[in-house]
Amino acid sequence: MLWITGGRIIDPANKRDETGDLYSVDGVLVEQLDDTQKKAATKIDANGLVVAPGLVDIHVHFRDPGQTHKEDIASGSRSAAAGGFTTVVCMPNTSPVCDNAGTIQRIMDKVARESIINIYPTGCLTIGMDGEQLAPTGQLKKAGVVAVTDDGKCVQSNEIMRRAVEYAKMLDLPIMDHCQDASLTQGAVMNEGEWSLRLGLRGWPKAAEDIIVARNVILAELTGAHIHMQHVSSANSVDILRRAIARGISVSGEASPHHIEFTDADLKDYNTVYKMNPPLRTDADKEALIEGLCDGTLACIATDHAPHSPDEKDREFDTAPFGIIGLENSLASSLGTLYHSGRLSLSEVIALMTHKGAELCKLDAGTLSAGADADICLFDPDEEWTVDPKQFFSKSRNCPWEGQTLKGKVKSTFVAGTQVYDGTSISA
Numbered sequence: 001m002l003w004i005t006g007g008r009i010i011d012p013a014n015k016r017d018e019t020g021d022l023y024s025v026d027g028v029l030v031e032q033l034d035d036t037q038k039k040a041a042t043k044i045d046a047n048g049l050v051v052a053p054g055l056v057d058i059h060v061h062f063r064d065p066g067q068t069h070k071e072d073i074a075s076g077s078r079s080a081a082a083g084g085f086t087t088v089v090c091m092p093n094t095s096p097v098c099d100n101a102g103t104i105q106r107i108m109d110k111v112a113r114e115s116i117i118n119i120y121p122t123g124c125l126t127i128g129m130d131g132e133q134l135a136p137t138g139q140l141k142k143a144g145v146v147a148v149t150d151d152g153k154c155v156q157s158n159e160i161m162r163r164a165v166e167y168a169k170m171l172d173l174p175i176m177d178h179c180q181d182a183s184l185t186q187g188a189v190m191n192e193g194e195w196s197l198r199l200g201l202r203g204w205p206k207a208a209e210d211i212i213v214a215r216n217v218i219l220a221e222l223t224g225a226h227i228h229m230q231h232v233s234s235a236n237s238v239d240i241l242r243r244a245i246a247r248g249i250s251v252s253g254e255a256s257p258h259h260i261e262f263t264d265a266d267l268k269d270y271n272t273v274y275k276m277n278p279p280l281r282t283d284a285d286k287e288a289l290i291e292g293l294c295d296g297t298l299a300c301i302a303t304d305h306a307p308h309s310p311d312e313k314d315r316e317f318d319t320a321p322f323g324i325i326g327l328e329n330s331l332a333s334s335l336g337t338l339y340h341s342g343r344l345s346l347s348e349v350i351a352l353m354t355h356k357g358a359e360l361c362k363l364d365a366g367t368l369s370a371g372a373d374a375d376i377c378l379f380d381p382d383e384e385w386t387v388d389p390k391q392f393f394s395k396s397r398n399c400p401w402e403g404q405t406l407k408g409k410v411k412s413t414f415v416a417g418t419q420v421y422d423g424t425s426i427s428a
């Protein structure tokens with residue numbers, strides 16, 4: 001039994017924002033404890049802290065199976081817990097990729113044995129993520145995937161994408177697309193613009209993303225299926241989504257913490273810690289993404305936590321892999337760009353990091369409703385700390401926030417009523 005007292009309970013899904021007490025019995029949230037239960041309960045003093053639902057991230061890469069030197073289920077789950085996350089959705093670009101039920105089963109077994117949080121897998125849209133042949137979507141769903149996507153790659157054939165979307169709709173499985181026209185991004189490593197010219201690096205035009213976002217809007221309209229656009233990075237894409245949503249078309253998008261904070265100008269020293277897919281864009285794009293989060297065009301924040309080893313990232317810019325990690329700082333950095341900057345309320349930022357993503361993936365997570373699992377994140381929105389990736393629970397260090405002092409510190413994470421992180425150490 002758990003009794004969290006005196007905190008500011010913010011539960012956006014239930015429009016709740018008040019100082020009060022939160023209770024759980026056998027890992028499930030309840031309205032009240034009786035006097036005997038109160039005597040037996042573990043009491044946690046949350047005075048001065050926000051009591052929020054455990055955070056939800058619908059876009060992480062845990063590299064398990066295949067590249068477990070970068071991250072695995074155990075380390076990824078601990079990194080998530082330290083960031084306040086209690087539920088994450090893993091991308092399927094593992095090795096082997098998640099295009100078959102056996103790989104999903106293997107992941108689910110390992111999650112059951114080694115994860116300290118809730119982890120859900122996704123399945124590939126196409127076999128081998130090659131964009132040519134549909135993956136066995138029905139079998140993947142039976143095996144436990146919560147969505148299908150070829151993240152990292154984008155299905156180029158409109159015909160295959162159309163059929164993938166139709167199957168996913170039939171199976172009631174969310175479909176997420178990494179929007180990028182490959183013919184426009186051959187060899188590209190950063191945003192195409194002033195900075196790619198100055199640095200002499202191959203540019204990746206925003207049009208590559210916008211074209212596919214528009215294609216997906218058209219396919220969503222044609223099929224009546226919902227299509228979710230992963231880590232949107234360009235202002236035009238936000239605009240296309242906004243107009244589509246206004247017309248009643250079932251599409252959505254996410255933004256990642258790095259795209260709303262950094263820009264292509266940060267690449268000025270060729271530091272590969274700023275190299276990711278899609279690339280950092282301009283100030284105007286960054287502003288449009290924030291605007292999209294503020295007006296609901298972009299439904300949620302997702303980290304795209306993509307661990308890579310130091311020896312890979314230490315290469316020259318052209319050959320280093322795309323990807324950065326963010327689970328352990330994403331609450332603080334999102335609070336910085338959205339809340340401390342005065343753009344959104346605390347409750348709005350929490351919504352973007354909890355129930356909004358959970359709803360897109362149809363997950364029972366991200367609320368403090370009575371009857372829900374007691375997945376809880378306690379944080380101090382004003383406590384400052386300096387990001388030192390060496391202290392991370394993640395196995396990787398490729399974090400562009402290194403050295404930044406951020407405001408907002410996770411103090412405690414509970415999964416089904418059990419404390420898994422106490423603000424310093426993992427306790428599970």
Ligand SMILES: NC(=O)N[C@@H](CC(=O)O)C(=O)O
Pocket residue numbers: 061093151152153178275276277278304306307321322323324
């Ligand atoms: N998002 C990234 O920058 N990297 C992804 C793959 C990808 O999307 O290219 C990864 O798995 O590392």
Ligand SMILES: [Zn+2]
Pocket residue numbers: 151152153178230231277278
């Ligand atoms: Zn991606």
Ligand SMILES: [Zn+2]
Pocket residue numbers: 059060061091151152304306
């Ligand atoms: Zn990704």
